[in-house]
Amino acid sequence: MYFASGSDSSGSAADSDSEASSAAGAGEEESEGNRSSSAVAPAIIRPEDCHTDPKLLKALVENHKRSFPYAGAFLVKNEEDTDSNTVTRSDPKKSIHGLKGKELLKHLHEIGTLAKITSIQGDQVLLLGHCRLRITEMVEEDPLTVKVDHLKVSKRLMLTLELVKRELEITKLQQSIAKAIEEKITGEQRRYLLNEQLKAIKKELGLETDDKTALSEKFRKRIESRKEKCPSHILQVIEEELTKLQLLEASSSEFSVTSNYLDWLTVLPWGDYSDENFDVLRAQRILDEDHYGLTDVKERILEFIAVGKLRGSSQGKIICLCGPPGVGKTSIGRSVARALNRKFYRFSVGGLSDIAEIKGHRRTYVGAMPGKMVQCLKSVGTSNPLVLIDEIDKLGRGYSGDPASALLELLDPEQNANFLDHYLDVPIDLSKVLFVCTANVIEMIPGPLLDRMEIITIAGYITDEKMHIARDYLEKNTREACGIMPEQVEVTDSALLALIENYCREAGVRNLQKQIEKVYRKIALQLVRQGVSNEPAREITLVEPSEQPTGVSIATEVENKSQRDSLAEDVSVHVIPTDFSCEKINVVSLTTKSEVDHYEHPKGVSKETSADDKATPTNTSGKMEANEHTEEVMEALVDEALVDKTVEKVVVDASNLDNFVGKAVFQPERIYDQTPVGVVMGLAWNAMGGSTLYIETAKVEDGEKKGALVVTGQLGDVMKESAQIAHTICRSILHEKEPNNTFFTKSKLHLHVPAGATPKDGPSAGCTMVTSMLSLAMGKLVKKDLAMTGEVTLTGRILPIGGVKEKTIAARRSGIKTIIFPAANRRDFDELAPNVKEGLEVHFVDKYSEIYDLAFPSDSQALAS
Numbered sequence: 001m002y003f004a005s006g007s008d009s010s011g012s013a014a015d016s017d018s019e020a021s022s023a024a025g026a027g028e029e030e031s032e033g034n035r036s037s038s039a040v041a042p043a044i045i046r047p048e049d050c051h052t053d054p055k056l057l058k059a060l061v062e063n064h065k066r067s068f069p070y071a072g073a074f075l076v077k078n079e080e081d082t083d084s085n086t087v088t089r090s091d092p093k094k095s096i097h098g099l100k101g102k103e104l105l106k107h108l109h110e111i112g113t114l115a116k117i118t119s120i121q122g123d124q125v126l127l128l129g130h131c132r133l134r135i136t137e138m139v140e141e142d143p144l145t146v147k148v149d150h151l152k153v154s155k156r157l158m159l160t161l162e163l164v165k166r167e168l169e170i171t172k173l174q175q176s177i178a179k180a181i182e183e184k185i186t187g188e189q190r191r192y193l194l195n196e197q198l199k200a201i202k203k204e205l206g207l208e209t210d211d212k213t214a215l216s217e218k219f220r221k222r223i224e225s226r227k228e229k230c231p232s233h234i235l236q237v238i239e240e241e242l243t244k245l246q247l248l249e250a251s252s253s254e255f256s257v258t259s260n261y262l263d264w265l266t267v268l269p270w271g272d273y274s275d276e277n278f279d280v281l282r283a284q285r286i287l288d289e290d291h292y293g294l295t296d297v298k299e300r301i302l303e304f305i306a307v308g309k310l311r312g313s314s315q316g317k318i319i320c321l322c323g324p325p326g327v328g329k330t331s332i333g334r335s336v337a338r339a340l341n342r343k344f345y346r347f348s349v350g351g352l353s354d355i356a357e358i359k360g361h362r363r364t365y366v367g368a369m370p371g372k373m374v375q376c377l378k379s380v381g382t383s384n385p386l387v388l389i390d391e392i393d394k395l396g397r398g399y400s401g402d403p404a405s406a407l408l409e410l411l412d413p414e415q416n417a418n419f420l421d422h423y424l425d426v427p428i429d430l431s432k433v434l435f436v437c438t439a440n441v442i443e444m445i446p447g448p449l450l451d452r453m454e455i456i457t458i459a460g461y462i463t464d465e466k467m468h469i470a471r472d473y474l475e476k477n478t479r480e481a482c483g484i485m486p487e488q489v490e491v492t493d494s495a496l497l498a499l500i501e502n503y504c505r506e507a508g509v510r511n512l513q514k515q516i517e518k519v520y521r522k523i524a525l526q527l528v529r530q531g532v533s534n535e536p537a538r539e540i541t542l543v544e545p546s547e548q549p550t551g552v553s554i555a556t557e558v559e560n561k562s563q564r565d566s567l568a569e570d571v572s573v574h575v576i577p578t579d580f581s582c583e584k585i586n587v588v589s590l591t592t593k594s595e596v597d598h599y600e601h602p603k604g605v606s607k608e609t610s611a612d613d614k615a616t617p618t619n620t621s622g623k624m625e626a627n628e629h630t631e632e633v634m635e636a637l638v639d640e641a642l643v644d645k646t647v648e649k650v651v652v653d654a655s656n657l658d659n660f661v662g663k664a665v666f667q668p669e670r671i672y673d674q675t676p677v678g679v680v681m682g683l684a685w686n687a688m689g690g691s692t693l694y695i696e697t698a699k700v701e702d703g704e705k706k707g708a709l710v711v712t713g714q715l716g717d718v719m720k721e722s723a724q725i726a727h728t729i730c731r732s733i734l735h736e737k738e739p740n741n742t743f744f745t746k747s748k749l750h751l752h753v754p755a756g757a758t759p760k761d762g763p764s765a766g767c768t769m770v771t772s773m774l775s776l777a778m779g780k781l782v783k784k785d786l787a788m789t790g791e792v793t794l795t796g797r798i799l800p801i802g803g804v805k806e807k808t809i810a811a812r813r814s815g816i817k818t819i820i821f822p823a824a825n826r827r828d829f830d831e832l833a834p835n836v837k838e839g840l841e842v843h844f845v846d847k848y849s850e851i852y853d854l855a856f857p858s859d860s861q862a863l864a865s
């Protein structure tokens with residue numbers, strides 16, 4: 001950096017962070033404006049490194065003594081800017097001090113600063129910068145004295161001003177923010193302080209306790225009332241947790257975990273039991289009240305209650321109600337709870353795969369919850385509810401733990417006295433809980449669970465039972481739910497029968513219930529359309545002729561007139577113009593307000609006019625006078641209307657059923673009235689109930705060594721094997737019956753089981769397949785209205801099958817008169833209700849030869865093949 005000395009003096013100067021160098025004084029004449037001087041120093045040089053030019057110092061001292069002590073200071077140009085020959089990189093200071101006059105001037109910046117010499121001590125000069133200068137010409141060489149121009153700087157000032165303004169704004173903003181924050185903090189502090197003071201005062205006065213104390217009080221109060229009944233280990237845990245709660249900071253997460261835990265612990269009904277009712281007669285009445293039939297199921301339940309009565313408690317058994325959907329498993333469970341006077345809780349475990357649903361989460365998890373059983377106890381408020389676990393056969397596969405094992409721990413009477421929920425972490429006694437499970441198929445229930453269950457099977461209903469259920473339970477409930485009076489509707493037996501047989505053929509009655517609901521919804525709409533409302537207020541609309549041919553009307557609500565008197569109090573009368581002749585007064589109908597609004601006016605009557613008139617009852621006396629007899633006639637007609645328009649009953653019978661529920665969904669199961677050669681009816685069952693099915697066999701082609709069998713109809717492996725077995729047996733039977741018949745060795749057969757889209761499996765169609773193939777081989781028709789079921793072995797033995805009741809019901813539904821069952825199933829059949837067995841000819845067989853005799857009686861019609 002370089003400094004220039006004052007105008008008429010010269011010298012050198014240096015300040016603390018820059019280096020002084022030489023300067024040249026200027027002549028007297030420059031003092032007014034053009035002053036010249038110079039000082040040279042390289043950057044980053046310490047004061048001790050400074051070179052003092054005695055001539056320059058002397059000039060500066062002289063200047064300082066005068067009344068105008070100024071010098072000019074100029075920066076040395078950067079090395080790059082200067083001539084490298086003159087100022088070398090290695091020693092710029094030395095080089096610059098060696099220069100004089102013009103040479104030196106060349107290395108100085110043209111612009112410099114006018115500086116006041118404030119003090120000179122020894123060879124140290126203190127300068128104070130004032131304004132900018134520009135060197136114009138050199139006056140003296142040594143010390144360098146130059147003429148200068150004083151520069152005005154207005155543009156820079158403007159820029160500086162802008163910067164200053166900006167800085168000012170920023171400072172102001174910062175100040176206001178700081179102020180706001182400060183105010184907020186002090187406000188909050190104030191509020192907090194005041195609140196704390198208030199709390200302290202209230203506490204002192206005994207008006208309020210703090211949050212922690214209030215919470216602890218709440219938990220203590222809850223448990224206080226059942227301290228006697230609550231197990232001691234639970235009380236101990238509660239006490240420990242309460243102490244812990246007092247030590248925790250109310251805002252900490254641990255505090256909320258502990259208080260939640262205490263909430264659960266104290267809310268459970270420890271030792272609270274509902275008084276069990278073991279009155280068998282009452283139970284029977286309740287069960288009959290809720291369900292038709294199901295005698296064996298009810299009997300089993302009553303036995304169970306009777307044992308409970310003798311023992312004094314009913315625990316120790318898990319009942320499992322098993323049967324197709326909609327047969328009333330869930331609702332039976334609900335009835336049992338009612339009969340025993342236990343609270344009812346239901347949860348489904350279908351698809352359940354997380355054992356936390358049963359056992360709860362550990363408390364360490366965020367959002368941890370106890371399992372279903374603890375939730376159940378909380379919601380029912382007693383320790384001995386009836387818990388219905390639905391869909392136990394559809395339990396999911398666990399990804400963390402096995403849900404079946406968790407259920408076992410819950411259900412097993414041996415284990416559940418000390419059931420441990422992960423969340424509660426204290427043993428709970430569930431031994432007084434009565435568990436009832438439901439399932440569609442027993443086979444899918446996990447073995448260890450099944451082992452501990454008392455299975456009660458509900459097979460499904462026959463038409464007759466469905467009729468009773470529909471008539472006495474479903475229809476009644478639905479009618480009430482729809483707000484329809486019994487006298488307003490009649491659903492005939494034929495309609496119900498058609499509904500059951502053609503629309504809802506499944507084992508249960510859920511679909512039947514839906515269809516009945518559909519019928520009643522339609523009836524409700526029909527009744528409303530007819531203008532019947534079961535609401536108390538009713539309106540009668542009369543149509544009064546307009547005397548004006550333009551259609552201007554006297555339509556109004558007739559109030560306080562004689563008509564009104566003749567009606568019930570809650571009936572009002574609307575008069576709407578229809579005709580221009582005053583003789584014609586029509587009672588439109590007994591109607592609701594909405595019907596009045598939608599009333600179609602006859603031609604010639606302006607709807608708008610009528611509507612307006614109707615809305616604003618005007619003085620109609622003039623018009624009424626014009627039709628003196630109107631009132632009289634109307635009165636008579638209203639009376640008549642009341643008599644005539646009593647509610648028309650809606651009758652639903654088989655002929656108009658499809659107006660209510662659409663076209664029938666089911667075609668009759670029977671495809672053939674008399675099965676042709678090669679076709680035999682079999683019986684099948686699955687989770688949905690029983691059904692009949694046909695086994696059809698046809699010949700594909702003939703020829704030496706062509707004997708073979710193809711099967712179709714989505715048959716499973718077991719059923720395919722059954723077909724192979726049947727094919728083999730048929731050969732030996734045919735050989736025995738007709739030794740010369742070579743049908744099976746020469747014919748390629750095709751066996752099909754409709755319906756082709758439904759997958760089927762199981763061995764129970766074995767005997768039916770044999771019969772079907774033999775019928776074809778011998779060209780004999782099978783006995784009419786015969787159905788059979790039974791597994792067949794290679795030696796012709798008939799093995800038992802499942803679903804006897806379902807199959808019997810299905811056979812009855814299809815109008816079958818004779819059924820063949822395996823002899824081993826006789827017991828199952830004997831257990832069936834008499835109404836299920838009624839009118840059926842049933843044969844129990846051990847060997848296929850017996851079936852043969854039944855299926856092809858000696859007088860059967862033989863057809864030529």
Ligand SMILES: Nc1ncnc2c1ncn2[C@@H]1O[C@H](COP(=O)(O)OP(=O)(O)OP(=O)(O)O)[C@@H](O)[C@H]1O
Nearest residue numbers: 290291292325326327328329330331469473509510
């Ligand atoms: N015997 C019956 N008497 C009167 N109503 C019955 C009878 N059986 C079933 N119901 C009625 O049928 C409806 C369906 O019954 P529910 O829901 O109990 O069937 P579910 O066997 O539990 O079916 P899912 O296996 O699909 O759960 C209920 O409204 C029930 O009241």
